[in-house]
Amino acid sequence: MTRLRQWWSAWLTVLGHREVGTGLAWFRMLVGVALLWEFTGPLVTDSVDLLWFTLEDGGYRASKGPGGWRWRPFGGYSPTAVYQMLAIGISAAIGTILGVGGRIAPLVGLQAFIALTRLNGSAGGGDDFLLSNMLWLLVLSNATATGSLTARWRTGRLWPDVSVPAWPRYLVIVQLVVMYTSTGLQKMSHHWVPWGDQSALWYILLQPSWQRWPLETMPDWAAPLTRAATVSTWMWELGAPVLLLAMWFRATARRSGRLRTVFQRMRVRTLYLAFGMLMHVGIFIVMDVGTFSLVSLAAYACAFHADEYRSITARLRGLATDAP
């Protein structure tokens, strides 16, 4: 019982950590941009009817009831309601980017996003789940305390040093790690695993559905490259819990321990994130999988403590001052 109490007390202490919310602010802005992209994309490409209208309304999806409680304020699903939902979503996305409306902006954006994407389950995938999860974490966090118009109105500064609970930032990283690990565990095809033929990325890059540019085959040199990328991606995804460990070791750097020292010396966190960044940028360049890369990279903003942002800013300012 005493041990449980101690454990609970330690848990509440972790949740009580506070810090300047610079990472959360960058995360908020990037997720907001992804949300804006998702709401404006169907309008720009004139795909609203194709994606979300019923057969009777000029689309292709089967008619299925009014579309849930999110559509009730609009009198149920209708083509007009779809456009109204898009307008609300765009406003919420802009509010999220600028940091106006506190938690309400991402909450409204999230609900509009869920309402629309649930109309047609075939028109979406993992990127939708990632975005909705990250929006919910924005709802839970105080991400407008700094780097927002709200902060500017309240304090007269765009980036005031206002402290906010740190646990939402931790949850963003946990979510990222869970996503990578779970997707790695499910990549059990013999094309993915190191003891298989390691050709998964070769075939994925040749799949017309996701190609950004047409590609019927690849040159000789691409075969060993895609093999290496397949194995390293698989191991990197499965090894995602290492990121949590690296961040824990970094947060408790004053404690002793051989593994902690090794992690710090090898800069495991930086190496892990650098590989992830390369992978996501690579995916973005060659494949069109929506906002997946952008939202994943937005989460990377939460892997850094406010002190690190401060030191980066100071270094950049120093460079600017030293410049001739």
Next chain:
Amino acid sequence: MPSSFRWREHLLGLFVLYHLGAVLAGSVPAAVGGLSRRSWQNPTVAAELDAWHRTLRELGLRADRDAFEDGLYKVAVRTVRFRKQLTTPFQPYYTFAGTKQDWRMFVAPLTRPASLRIEARHSSDSEWFPLYVHHSAEHDWLAPQLRYARTRPVLFRLAWPRYKPEYRRFGRFLSRRALEADASLSAVQVVWERRRSPTPNRRKIQPIERQRPLVFERSEATE
């Protein structure tokens, strides 16, 4: 109860635990949506099963290919059931907060991917001509819509047999659009073209195999 008891902190502690429970339970890998035995006969899936059977045989598995598939199916059913039980307490949270954890992304690449082709003709005795060919700069009718990131998963899924009714509706939508746009057209057909991808060892481009097209005459598509 001590006066220092801090309700808010304890409630927050419980809520974050619940959130983590929802995230972890939802991320348990299971073949959700993959329990159709018919889909297991798809050449890509069947090749996966063959490869795993071979690997496990080398490690000492005695079951033949059919028994292996039956056993695997039972395991898949059980894990899906287990995951369902595990996630039941969190369903309202997933629904409201959008915290569903479905991370089956590129789990197995297709070696015979499909591309959509749309064709039209002016009369029943005239030739079909292409309106849309995937990635073609020449035949790009409705390309902004069909190449849009959110439409790509539709095209990816609808090529699978279990999406047949949805594919039929999609075909009807496309043909209606084309027939409304051009009054001189008498019919539209949509067809999946499949091509075996070149392998890393044999990069020769394989011929295209056309599946049976869905044909929509003007009278049917626009009614």
